[in-house]
Amino acid sequence: YLFWYVQHLNKAPQLILKGLTADKKVEHEGFQATLVKSDSSFHLQKRAVQASDSAVYYCALSDTVRKGCRGS
Template sequence: GDSVTQTEGLVTLTEGLPVMLNCTYQTAYSTFLFWYVQHLNEAPKLLLKSSTDNKRTEHQGFHATLHKSSSSFHLQKSSAQLSDSALYYCALSDRTNTGKLTFGDGTVLTVKP
């Protein structure tokens, strides 16, 4: 079945440093990859999505490129801000297009001054 792996459970950075959160996946089908962000006591919100191989997707200063050859969709930002502190989920949609998502375990990003 489908699976998503986020290798870092917790990432702590100093403000201004670059961010990279890892995401790899396994699926037998071509589908969408997503990054969701959840701030404390808030709903998870869509940050990025992509289904196109080797195309960079950007939103709110974050970017990710889907690489089907390596089954990866890493999230990056050039300079972390205090407000980026949140829980980040990588997710994969299933082939039926019903919106069923398989999530990774999540990465808690903490940005310190």
């Protein structure tokens, strides 16, 4: 799997998309990404962005945010 996370200011990262199947588009809440195995890419896109979309976006190779765990 590949994962896309969003982290808004002073908030914990939140999972927005995950992809497993090559060349298949995944979509969630206006975001979309396609895992392109031939060029090892997983680009995140959003057609209509708003000021509220301002954040840091992370792509990860594993599920880095665990439900039920708290950090300090």
